[in-house]
Amino acid sequence: MKKFAYFPGCSLEKMASSYHKSALETTKYFDIELQELDDWNCCGATTYFHLDEILANTLVARNLALAEKEGLDLVAPCSACYKNAYFTTKYFRKDPELAEHINFALEEDDLHFDAKIDVYHLIEIFVNDVGAEKIKEGVQNPLEGLVIAPYYGCQIERPGKGVPESEDPSYFEDLISAMGAKPAYFPERLRCCGGSLIMTSRVPALDMVKVLLASAERNGAHVIATACPLCQVNLECYQSAVNEEFGTDFNLPVLYFTQLLGLALGIAPDKLGIGAELVSAAPVFNKLLPKEAS
Amino acid sequence: MTSKPTFRDEIANLLYASQGSPTNACIQCGTCSGTCPVANYMDQTPRRLIGMINANLKEDVLDCNTYWFCASCYHCTVRCPADIDIAGVMYAIKRYSIWNKTYREDLVGPRFSEAFMKTVIRSGRSYEPLLAPTYMFHFGPKEFFNEAVNASKMMLKGRIPVLPPRIKRLDNFKNMVKKIIPLGENS
Ligand code: SF4
Ligand code: SF4
Numbered sequence: 470m471k472k473f474a475y476f477p478g479c480s481l482e483k484m485a486s487s488y489h490k491s492a493l494e495t496t497k498y499f500d501i502e503l504q505e506l507d508d509w510n511c512c513g514a515t516t517y518f519h520l521d522e523i524l525a526n527t528l529v530a531r532n533l534a535l536a537e538k539e540g541l542d543l544v545a546p547c548s549a550c551y552k553n554a555y556f557t558t559k560y561f562r563k564d565p566e567l568a569e570h571i572n573f574a575l576e577e578d579d580l581h582f583d584a585k586i587d588v589y590h591l592i593e594i595f596v597n598d599v600g601a602e603k604i605k606e607g608v609q610n611p612l613e614g615l616v617i618a619p620y621y622g623c624q625i626e627r628p629g630k631g632v633p634e635s636e637d638p639s640y641f642e643d644l645i646s647a648m649g650a651k652p653a654y655f656p657e658r659l660r661c662c663g664g665s666l667i668m669t670s671r672v673p674a675l676d677m678v679k680v681l682l683a684s685a686e687r688n689g690a691h692v693i694a695t696a697c698p699l700c701q702v703n704l705e706c707y708q709s710a711v712n713e714e715f716g717t718d719f720n721l722p723v724l725y726f727t728q729l730l731g732l733a734l735g736i737a738p739d740k741l742g743i744g745a746e747l748v749s750a751a752p753v754f755n756k757l758l759p760k761e762a763s
Numbered sequence: 764m765t766s767k768p769t770f771r772d773e774i775a776n777l778l779y780a781s782q783g784s785p786t787n788a789c790i791q792c793g794t795c796s797g798t799c800p801v802a803n804y805m806d807q808t809p810r811r812l813i814g815m816i817n818a819n820l821k822e823d824v825l826d827c828n829t830y831w832f833c834a835s836c837y838h839c840t841v842r843c844p845a846d847i848d849i850a851g852v853m854y855a856i857k858r859y860s861i862w863n864k865t866y867r868e869d870l871v872g873p874r875f876s877e878a879f880m881k882t883v884i885r886s887g888r889s890y891e892p893l894l895a896p897t898y899m900f901h902f903g904p905k906e907f908f909n910e911a912v913n914a915s916k917m918m919l920k921g922r923i924p925v926l927p928p929r930i931k932r933l934d935n936f937k938n939m940v941k942k943i944i945p946l947g948e949n950s
Contacts, residue, residue, distance in 0.1 A: 479888055482928065508931045510887040521858065522777075524943045528883070531939065563782070574942035578935035623836035635841065661800050661836030669872040670832050673804035677834070680800070 474536035475503035485698035487742020491727035548624035548697035609735030611649025618690035783848030795839035831872035887930030
């Protein structure tokens with residue numbers, strides 16, 4: 470059994486609890502344990518960096534130090550949390566003065582961070598630690614007939630880890646193929662969903678969501694798969710707002726990749742948090758039904 | 764002999780942790796503007812903004828909505844041929860405008876950031892409903908109503924917490940924050 474420290478982040482407690490549930494179910498299926506950090510704090514999302522860069526890195530470092538204390542690498546399911554954790558670790562390695570300054574503050578909570586651990590996004594665990602072959606073997610209920618748009622979003626791939634593929638990745642598509650579904654051609658897959666702009670600059674943010682929905686729909690997707698709670702909420706919960714603002718009529722389900730994977734693995738929908746959608750996921754099941762009936 | 768730092772220097776000094784070339788490495792190629800998903804809504808495109816910083820057009824830079832409309836998606840940063848961290852620069856101007864209170868009154872971004880920060884400092888966690896007053900104050904009733912309808916739909920699906928969460932070792936957390944930025948009494 471492989472074990473990682475798990476930083477769910479604020480969104481997964483409630484707003485994205487279906488991501489939380491399905492992440493735990495699907496990792497457990499492959500014998501991977503996600504051990505939630507004890508007493509983790511908000512990592513500041515993107516907003517903290519608007520105010521103070523060192524403080525923002527301190528908040529992130531506290532969670533990293535909690536993981537390092539356990540001697541475990543850190544996994545974050547939220548792309549913004551992941552990006553923050555990834556960056557802060559990188560800065561700690563590059564800039565000893567910054568590390569010292571922040572460690573001085575971390576002493577207040579008896580913590581220390583040496584940047585010895587690595588940071589992963591949840592999707593990387595499935596791509597690298599489990600791998601497409603094992604996923605294929607685990608699939609009980611191949612999602613045949615389903616066309617899934619792989620929405621990477623922006624924060625996972627940026628700014629690259631020096632890998633040239635970060636402008637043209639394919640691991641999400643491979644994951645979808647392993648589930649037995651068909652990945653949609655989705656050229657906007659790395660484009661930003663607007664993130665927290667939805668709270669501060671509504672129309673531009675809705676426009677960004679519209680571009681993504683239109684691209685997925687145009688390319689025949691039945692559902693969009695996301696790997697980030699901010700993306701999921703923007704694409705799903707603001708779909709009706711997009712329709713109202715731009716006179717469109719989108720009705721496209723948006724599920725977490727772990728929910729779709731869970732279905733393929735034969736895990737019961739309620740264990741995957743399915744049913745908390747604002748845009749019904751029924752079309753996804755309708756697509757799958759004929760096979761189940763046969 | 765010390766001369767007053769230029770605006771460009773001030774911005775450069777605000778980027779302590781993030782790395783990348785200084786803004787004057789910009790070759791004005793426009794890759795950032797072509798990449799930016801929000802450029803259509805910005806008063807000045809990212810390329811122009813970098814040019815304006817380099818020309819020390821402080822007032823014009825601070826007066827535009829560009830940096831508050833930046834969604835921090837880093838696409839410009841990854842693609843810039845001169846290796847300028849444009850997203851990091853946008854963050855830096857946000858900080859500059861909050862500290863110096865030079866942001867435009869009609870923008871929601873700065874208020875939202877301040878409200879968010881206060882929530883995190885007090886509890887160690889973020890909590891969406893606490894941000895509602897900021898929202899109501901700055902948007903019209905229609906937007907607020909739409910937002911409230913959306914929120915109650917999410918509430919019905921159990922997707923919004925009823926009580927604000929907080930971390931256990933909050934005192935240690937607050938002392939940690941104070942070591943980085945000294946806070947006023949009521950923060
Ligand atoms: S992409 Fe870089 S070099 Fe090109 S205009 Fe933008 S900041 Fe300047
Ligand atoms: S980081 Fe900001 S400026 Fe750069 S492409 Fe994204 S939204 Fe545009």
